[in-house]
Amino acid sequence: MTFFLELFILIPVAGFILSLLIPGKKENSISWVVYFTVGIHLCMFLVFTGFWFWQDRPILNLKDIVLFKTEGYEFFIDFYFDKISAVYLLVGSFLTFLVGIYSRSYLHRENGYKRFFNTILFFYVGYNIVIFSGNLETLFMGWEILGISSFLLIAFYRDRYLPVKNAVKVFSIYRIGDVGILLAMWMSHHLWHENITFLKLSNYELVSSQLQSHSVIGVFISLMILISAVAKSAQFPFSFWLPRAMEGPTPSSAIFYGALSVHVGIYILLRTFPFWEHQLSVRILIGLIGLISSIIATGIARVQSSIKSQIAYASIAQIGIIFIEVAAGFQNLALWHFAGNAFLRTYQLLVSPSVVTYLIREQFYNFTPRKQTIEDSLPKKIEYTFYMLCLKEWGLDSLMYRYLWNPLKWAGRKLNVLSLNGVIYFFIPAYLAGLFCVYNKSLISQQIQTYLPMLFSIIGLVMVIKSFVERKQSMLSWVLIIMSHFWIALAVAYNEQFKFDEIHLYLSGIAVSGVIGIFCLRRLKFHENESGLEKFQGHSYRHPKIALVFLIACLGVSGFPISPTFIGEDLIFTHIHPDQALLAFVISISFIVDGLSLIRIYARIFLGPHAKSIYEMAYKSS
Numbered sequence: 222m223t224f225f226l227e228l229f230i231l232i233p234v235a236g237f238i239l240s241l242l243i244p245g246k247k248e249n250s251i252s253w254v255v256y257f258t259v260g261i262h263l264c265m266f267l268v269f270t271g272f273w274f275w276q277d278r279p280i281l282n283l284k285d286i287v288l289f290k291t292e293g294y295e296f297f298i299d300f301y302f303d304k305i306s307a308v309y310l311l312v313g314s315f316l317t318f319l320v321g322i323y324s325r326s327y328l329h330r331e332n333g334y335k336r337f338f339n340t341i342l343f344f345y346v347g348y349n350i351v352i353f354s355g356n357l358e359t360l361f362m363g364w365e366i367l368g369i370s371s372f373l374l375i376a377f378y379r380d381r382y383l384p385v386k387n388a389v390k391v392f393s394i395y396r397i398g399d400v401g402i403l404l405a406m407w408m409s410h411h412l413w414h415e416n417i418t419f420l421k422l423s424n425y426e427l428v429s430s431q432l433q434s435h436s437v438i439g440v441f442i443s444l445m446i447l448i449s450a451v452a453k454s455a456q457f458p459f460s461f462w463l464p465r466a467m468e469g470p471t472p473s474s475a476i477f478y479g480a481l482s483v484h485v486g487i488y489i490l491l492r493t494f495p496f497w498e499h500q501l502s503v504r505i506l507i508g509l510i511g512l513i514s515s516i517i518a519t520g521i522a523r524v525q526s527s528i529k530s531q532i533a534y535a536s537i538a539q540i541g542i543i544f545i546e547v548a549a550g551f552q553n554l555a556l557w558h559f560a561g562n563a564f565l566r567t568y569q570l571l572v573s574p575s576v577v578t579y580l581i582r583e584q585f586y587n588f589t590p591r592k593q594t595i596e597d598s599l600p601k602k603i604e605y606t607f608y609m610l611c612l613k614e615w616g617l618d619s620l621m622y623r624y625l626w627n628p629l630k631w632a633g634r635k636l637n638v639l640s641l642n643g644v645i646y647f648f649i650p651a652y653l654a655g656l657f658c659v660y661n662k663s664l665i666s667q668q669i670q671t672y673l674p675m676l677f678s679i680i681g682l683v684m685v686i687k688s689f690v691e692r693k694q695s696m697l698s699w700v701l702i703i704m705s706h707f708w709i710a711l712a713v714a715y716n717e718q719f720k721f722d723e724i725h726l727y728l729s730g731i732a733v734s735g736v737i738g739i740f741c742l743r744r745l746k747f748h749e750n751e752s753g754l755e756k757f758q759g760h761s762y763r764h765p766k767i768a769l770v771f772l773i774a775c776l777g778v779s780g781f782p783i784s785p786t787f788i789g790e791d792l793i794f795t796h797i798h799p800d801q802a803l804l805a806f807v808i809s810i811s812f813i814v815d816g817l818s819l820i821r822i823y824a825r826i827f828l829g830p831h832a833k834s835i836y837e838m839a840y841k842s843s
Contacts, residue, residue, distance in 0.1 A: 298362075377473065407797060761827040
């Protein structure tokens with residue numbers, strides 16, 4: 222039966238590759254590829270599930286491909302199947318097939334018709350990798366695919382300002398979730414001294430014996446998993462991003478933010494439940510986050526003027542309740558609740574355009590006075606305060622800017638002394654000097670070696686922060702990101718177990734992708750006199766091929782699973798010692814800002830209204 226686990230992954234991959242080869246003008250062929258891919262996948266799953274039930278529902282685990290192996294470290298792809306996978310696959314395949322049928326006529330003659338269906342299949346690949354993942358490393362592969370496909374679909378109308386702006390905002394929250402998983406993988410390697418699988422995590426005696434002597438590490442891993450789940454499922458304090466994600470087409474809003482992607486946070490909690498189920502503090506925290514999210518989202522939903530925003534916040538409230546159910550240990554109830562919420566929100570979003578028309582007609586011809594609600598029983602001052610807080614979405618968006626992004630921008634503006642010539646003439650010689658120290662550790666005292674990793678990681682962080690706020694030179698911003706990765710590798714290289722072939726594995730993807738990105742920027746500069754970052758340029762309209770190649774380069778630098786850097790990032794964290802928490806924190810911040818800066822460069826240069834457009838554009842979202 223384990224053979225079918227590989228087949229469940231290969232079918233969406235084959236469909237995605239086939240859809241890329243079909244010309245954009247052949248709408249019928251593109252849509253039929255989606256029908257057959259998802260339809261065959263659904264039918265095969267139904268047959269497989271029947272046989273699986275007949276075999277008394279065995280738990281399946283398949284260690285498939287070993288991508289990298291050294292002494293004491295192994296990076297391998299592992300697939301896993303149980304009742305959680307079965308429910309998520311049934312809901313996902315059926316709703317993706319349904320949305321594919323709906324999208325065929327909804328997006329007829331749309332300029333991005335092929336791009337939309339390509340991205341839907343790409344998302345479906347990532348979704349299947351996530352729900353069949355047997356360890357955190359495999360899950361992280363699918364997790365990254367979900368993140369970039371979400372960005373592409375939110376920014377589907379790439380010639381408009383608001384979709385692109387909101388896509389970057391949503392990606393920034395996703396990036397926080399990405400680093401949460403990376404940190405969980407980091408400490409998990411030190412806890413288990415191996416690439417632990419979900420199958421082993423279900424062994425109560427094994428988990429209990431480890432956590433008894435490493436309770437603090439267990440809480441840390443659980444909190445990092447919780448941060449990833451909260452960011453992905455738009456729970457408090459990240460609830461504000463879900464309505465912004467509705468800027469994409471209605472079908473993508475339904476399949477991503479009503480049904481599947483927004484429930485992946487629940488999946489990772491369910492999958493890791495055996496690990497944190499006996500950590501009472503973590504369970505209480507999960508329940509509190511779910512409760513706060515439900516209360517806040519319910520109030521915000523009731524004051525929204527947009528039907529999509531109402532549905533988004535209603536979905537957040539229900540997911541908060543599912544968080545409570547998971548924390549209480551009601552896994553079966555949480556799975557039923559997930560399925561019901563996914564089907565309901567998909568239906569509501571698909572019919573939302575018709576509902577708006579219906580409500581407008583009802584308002585004119587069948588007006589009814591507002592009924593009394595529970596808020597009317599409260600003192601007016603409290604009622605109005607609660608109303609204003611909900612109207613402003615409890616200030617969650619502004620709080621995130623005030624305490625996270627604005628301090629980074631302020632710090633970056635203090636680094637205006639950094640220029641392209643400064644990077645070349647100062648930091649490169651400094652890097653070479655640091656490299657000399659790595660290869661000649663005997664010439665440096667042990668006390669100095671203790672502080673050098675922290676110093677080098679801070680230099681990398683400084684460079685990527687400067688890249689994040691750079692508004693004039695795109696080439697400078699790009700080079701700073703590349704250099705920051707080299708400084709991070711140099712910082713970790715001082716740990717004695719970090720071998721040079723592992724450093725080269727990490728930097729090879731960075732170097733190749735960096736050169737491709739430089740080539741794309743120079744090519745664009747040749748065709749267009751301006752390629753700055755002070756505003757959206759929209760150059761994908763005239764240079765779609767350069768835009769695609771540059772996007773691939775951005776993904777390669779950010780550690781997307783298309784280059785060795787993806788494995789290298791895990792290697793970087795694996796070789797950070799458990800007592801180097803500050804070093805891990807600095808590198809984590811660097812990776813967060815690195816991903817944001819890369820997407821910002823791509824969005825500013827290639828997305829948004831064209832630089833020579835004479836039309837006005839909206840700057841604020843509803």
